[in-house]
Amino acid sequence: MIRVERVSQAFGTVGALAGIDLEVGEHEFVAVIGRSGCGKSTLLRLIAGLLTPSAGRISVADEEVTKPRRDVSVMFQRPALLPWRSVLSNVLLPIEICGLGDHRERAHELLALVGLAGFEKRRPHELSGGMQQRVSLCRSLIQSPRVMLMDEPFSALDAITRSELAEELQRVQLELPRAVVFVTHSIDEAVLLADRIVVLSPRPGRIHQIVDVSIPRPRALGQAELDEVSRELRGLLSEVTA
Structure with a gap:
């Protein structure tokens, strides 16, 4: 679903990413971890079409990414909900912008899926931080995207x-x-959620190693198998900063 081919990114004389090669399958969940400044968020923005790579090529569904796509959603660190709109209206905002018709039934289904049934008429200030991020997640899903890009959404x-x-x-x-690329600083989050975990080296970010997580789902924090993978990742992060 996503193909990143020999992608590098520089901002002036500062290199952010160098020679990134990565493929993400149609329903694969890939987490990206690394120290601050290693280019994790930059990689996400490149896939989203919010930045143009200095070198290399990125494609989604075999089409080169040159601008943001309707079938790719992005979820950032903060929910960025419009304070004057209700929960339901915030979820439906992308539908209104794109003129895609009536998606109210789907919005209600998504809110129920994340435990927010009954909160449709509330305003963002009436919700906890966790509830606001659930609304943001529903907004990311409302268009049934083929790809979800998540930039430390729970940090x-x-x-x-x-x-x-x-x-x-x-x-x-x-x-x-769906295909998910999930940027996080949390090793535990990455191991809980991902099929594969990409470990980036410090700036300019390069892929140091990709770790497969073959533990069956559903997973739970504290599982012994998850702890083993977490220890391996901590060792890899120590290698790239030594």
């Missing part, structure tokens, strides 16, 4: 809420599978 939340939302995302992916 601003407390540890308990963050763990709950990671497990919620796992459940959503099992019910509504």
Whole structure:
């Protein structure tokens, strides 16, 4: 579904990424981890068509990415909900912008899927941070995207809420599978969610190693098998910063 071929990115004289080769399957969940400044978010923006690579080529569904696509959604660190709109209206915003007709039934289904049935008329200020991110997740799903790009979507939340939302995302992916690229600083999140984990080296970011996570789903934080993979990833991150 996603193909990144020999992609490099520089901002002036500063190299952000160098020689990235990566493929992501149609329903595959790939996490990207690495130290701050290694180019994780830059890679996501390149796939989204928000940046143009300095070198190399990126394609989605065999079409070169030259601009943002309707079948690719992006979820950022903060929910960015419009405060004057209700929960339901915030979820439907992409549909209105693209003029895609009536998706209210689907919006209600998505809100029920993430445990927000009954909150459709609430405003963002009436919701907790975790609930706001659930609304943002529904908004990312409302167009039935083929690809979801997620840039540390839970990083601003407390540890308990963050763990709950990671497990919620796992459940959503099992019910509504699609290609996902998930940037995170959390090794535990990556191991819980991903089929493969890409470890980037420091700037300019290069792929140091890709780790397969073959543990059956559903997974739960604290599983012994997950802890083994987490230890392997910590060792790899130590290698690239030594």
